[in-house]
Amino acid sequence: MHVDCGQAPNVHAGHCRGDPRRRRSARRVTGSGSAGNIRIERQIAPAHPDTVEVLAGLIAELDSATEAGEFYDDVCEALCRLTSMRRAGILLYDPATRAVRFVGSHGIDREIVGEIEGTLDETPLAQRALAEDRVVEASEHLEREVPERYARYAGATTLTCTPVAAGGRWLGIILADRGGGHFAPSDEERQTMLTLGRLAALAASVERATRQDERAHRLAERIGLVREIHDRVMQRLFGLVLVFGSGEALSAEERRACHDELQTVLGDLRSALGRPLGSREPTRADLRSVIERRAERTPELAVDWPAGIEVPERLEELAQSVFVEALRNCEKHARPTRIEVSLASTGDAFELEIANDGTGSAGPGAGLGLRLLTLEALQQDALVEFGPLPDGGWRVRMVGAVE
Numbered sequence: 057m058h059v060d061c062g063q064a065p066n067v068h069a070g071h072c073r074g075d076p077r078r079r080r081s082a083r084r085v086t087g088s089g090s091a092g093n094i095r096i097e098r099q100i101a102p103a104h105p106d107t108v109e110v111l112a113g114l115i116a117e118l119d120s121a122t123e124a125g126e127f128y129d130d131v132c133e134a135l136c137r138l139t140s141m142r143r144a145g146i147l148l149y150d151p152a153t154r155a156v157r158f159v160g161s162h163g164i165d166r167e168i169v170g171e172i173e174g175t176l177d178e179t180p181l182a183q184r185a186l187a188e189d190r191v192v193e194a195s196e197h198l199e200r201e202v203p204e205r206y207a208r209y210a211g212a213t214t215l216t217c218t219p220v221a222a223g224g225r226w227l228g229i230i231l232a233d234r235g236g237g238h239f240a241p242s243d244e245e246r247q248t249m250l251t252l253g254r255l256a257a258l259a260a261s262v263e264r265a266t267r268q269d270e271r272a273h274r275l276a277e278r279i280g281l282v283r284e285i286h287d288r289v290m291q292r293l294f295g296l297v298l299v300f301g302s303g304e305a306l307s308a309e310e311r312r313a314c315h316d317e318l319q320t321v322l323g324d325l326r327s328a329l330g331r332p333l334g335s336r337e338p339t340r341a342d343l344r345s346v347i348e349r350r351a352e353r354t355p356e357l358a359v360d361w362p363a364g365i366e367v368p369e370r371l372e373e374l375a376q377s378v379f380v381e382a383l384r385n386c387e388k389h390a391r392p393t394r395i396e397v398s399l400a401s402t403g404d405a406f407e408l409e410i411a412n413d414g415t416g417s418a419g420p421g422a423g424l425g426l427r428l429l430t431l432e433a434l435q436q437d438a439l440v441e442f443g444p445l446p447d448g449g450w451r452v453r454m455v456g457a458v459e
Contacts (some may be wrong), residue, residue: 128160131256132230135218136162138252139245141232146220147174148228148260155349156182156228163235174203175353182229185217191246191253192217195238214238218249222257227264230256285431288324292317343367343375343408347397350383360398367399368406371456374429374436375408381425382410382442382452390414390450404458411451426452 132144143163147156155175176182181201185192194201195214202215214237218230230253241249296317299306306314344361351357367375379397386392392412400407426442433440438456445451 127259128256129162130160131252131259132160132162132232135230135232135249135252138248139232139241140234140239141216141241141245141249142235144230144232145172146228146230146256147172148220149176149226155353159228172206174206176226178203179229181215181217185219185229186221186226189219189221191219191241191249193240212236214240216241216249218253220253220257220260222254222261225261227257227260229253285325289321292321292324296321341376342372343379346376346379350379354383354395356393357395357397360396362399365399365401365406368456368458370436371406371438371454374433374438374456375406375454377432378408378426378429378440378452378454379410381429385426385452386410386412386414386450401458406456406458408454409451410453411445411449413447413449 128146132146135141135144143161145158145161145164148159149155150157158172176186179202181192181194193214193216198212198215212233212235214233216232218232219226220228220230230249232249296314299310299314344367347357347359347361351359383395386395390412392414395410395412398409398411400409426440430440433454433456436456438454440452440454442450442452
């Protein structure tokens with residue numbers, strides 16, 4: 057893994073360190089490096105002449121670039137272009153994994169970006185930035201400010217943290233540094249970073265609202281499918297069960313009528329299940345990374361993934377949905393001390409099972425998401441089943457054809 061800690065790339069004619077437009081705060085650090093012996097002298101620099109132009113450009117591309125996943129990279133590039141920062145990354149909260157993930161960066165190796173994840177609880181630096189709604193920085197004891205595993209990441213000695221928040225909602229943060237050395241951003245730099253944080257928050261709010269609308273539309277489609285199956289299939293089947301369960305002998309004409317009714321039921325069921333549902337949001341993650349990230353924050357999660365077992369590509373999104381929904385139900389309706397995730401393959405079938413101890417999973421209203429997933433699974437030649445275990449636990453199981 058490699059992170060470029062040296063000269064920032066020349067992304068603009070004025071980005072060269074020798075260009076007078078790029079001169080920022082004058083700094084002098086003396087002493088041994090302890091908190092009491094470090095003296096940082098700074099001089100507020102005038103506003104960067106390109107600030108208005110850059111911000112106008114970002115606003116102009118807000119709609120199209122966000123959809124392509126490029127907007128946040130552009131914000132990070134702009135931050136490094138308009139300030140003395142050399143590396144920057146935007147992290148936004150992901151409700152699905154309940155963690156913050158990098159969504160954009162500049163000056164950081166893309167492979168490294170995909171591996172970094174954290175939570176607000178383990179990042180006091182982010183808590184202060186969001187609570188105080190200002191740019192904050194930390195130099196001493198970084199292991200207390202950010203997750204310890206990233207405290208001295210790629211030679212960082214001072215980190216700045218910019219809030220990404222809008223309307224009182226905390227959406228994420230922007231972390232930035234100069235690639236090493238103690239420093240304090242100027243007031244002008246802080247204002248620029250805060251403005252870019254607001255712009256990122258605007259994009260995140262629009263993106264989140266769009267996704268919520270799409271989820272609501274997909275949920276309405278699935279509920280409509282359940283209602284259609286109930287009205288057109290289940291009621292007919294219930295009538296047939298009453299006829300066959302009466303114990304009375306049926307005439308040839310009555311048997312033909314029951315046969316015709318069954319054919320109608322099967323036709324309605326095929327028609328309902330054959331109707332395409334709205335596609336899910338594209339995901340760049342895979343089931344293995346989703347499980348591994350969740351296991352880092354869930355000590356009661358035990359995973360049994362035998363070597364050589366791979367998730368069929370066509371079942372990848374369904375498997376992720378089953379896992380996430382099973383964990384969501386587990387947290388909402390149970391108090392588990394152990395959650396077991398196991399994967400298996402019989403050559404022609406792939407199986408995923410999530411089982412937990414504890415009680416409460418079968419409470420009123422539980423399992424709507426799983427019931428909808430059972431219908432999606434049928435459309436992909438798969439099966440999702442769930443229910444209580446004899447010992448009082450709860451199990452969710454998915455089985456799908458490999459080919």
